Amino acid sequence: MTALPKPPPMPTADELARARDEAGVEFANGQIVEKPVSIDSSEIESTIARLLGNEAAKSGSARVFGSSLGYKCFRDDPNKFRKPDVTVVRKERAAGFDPKLGMMPIPPDLAVEVLSPGDLAYDVAAKVQEYFENGFTLIWVVQPNTRTVTIYRRDGSIALLHESDEIAGESALPTFRCRVAEFFAASR
Numbered sequence: 001m002t003a004l005p006k007p008p009p010m011p012t013a014d015e016l017a018r019a020r021d022e023a024g025v026e027f028a029n030g031q032i033v034e035k036p037v038s039i040d041s042s043e044i045e046s047t048i049a050r051l052l053g054n055e056a057a058k059s060g061s062a063r064v065f066g067s068s069l070g071y072k073c074f075r076d077d078p079n080k081f082r083k084p085d086v087t088v089v090r091k092e093r094a095a096g097f098d099p100k101l102g103m104m105p106i107p108p109d110l111a112v113e114v115l116s117p118g119d120l121a122y123d124v125a126a127k128v129q130e131y132f133e134n135g136f137t138l139i140w141v142v143q144p145n146t147r148t149v150t151i152y153r154r155d156g157s158i159a160l161l162h163e164s165d166e167i168a169g170e171s172a173l174p175t176f177r178c179r180v181a182e183f184f185a186a187s188r
Contacts, residue, residue: 040144041116045085047186048112048142052088055169055176062088062109062173071111072103074134082127085142086112088172107135110172114142128152138172147184 045067053064065088070081087108097105111131113124128139132154139152149167151159161167161180169176 038116038118038144041085041114043186044142044144044183045112045114048114048183049086051178051182052086052110052169052173052176055173056088059173059175060091061175062090062169063094064088065104065108070103071107073105073107074130076133082131084108084111085114086110088169090172107131107137108172110138110140110169111136112140112142115144138170140167142183144184147180149180149183 049064049066056062056064064086067083067085069087070083071087072078072081074080074082081103087104088110089104089106089108093106093109094104113127115124124141128141131139132152137154141150141152142148143150147163149161151161151167153170163179163181163184165180166177167180167183168174
């Protein structure tokens with residue numbers, strides 16, 4: 001009988017504290033996990049953050065955050081944190097939180113995940129499911145290779161948008177609208 005491999009040791013409190021401050025690192029399932037990145041995914045992430053941020057600044061209705069802000073709002077593990085590539089939180093929901101907090105204690109109104117070549121389909125699907133189980137309401141999964149965006153909504157509906165389609169901020173940022181192609185304009 002072959003012995004099962006031992007799980008890696010739980011990170012120390014210092015290792016977790018460092019990981020919380022490090023961009024591109026999450027803590028899930030008892031492990032510090034590096035998020036895969038690529039030049040394309042980083043550029044697309046920045047473009048989406050800029051487009052959403054410009055509209056949020058104009059409307060004054062939401063705050064937009066990049067991947068350095070983590071979310072620590074997972075019921076199954078109080079130490080777990082995730083760092084979606086871009087997030088939107090409506091201003092009224094973000095009010096009252098100390099701006100010096102290193103982790104947002106509530107789920108965002110919109111989470112955007114831009115895929116990189118190292119992302120695995122089952123990991124992305126599991127993350128989407130985990131997000132919904134913990135109060136996230138709208139998730140965009142952006143696929144640079146196919147230049148598409150899959151929208152997942154809390155009600156279970158899913159939409160696949162192509163470059164010529166218009167994408168909207170829905171309840172997260174109601175005034176936001178643009179063509180999906182704008183997400184990929186800089187990465188051509």
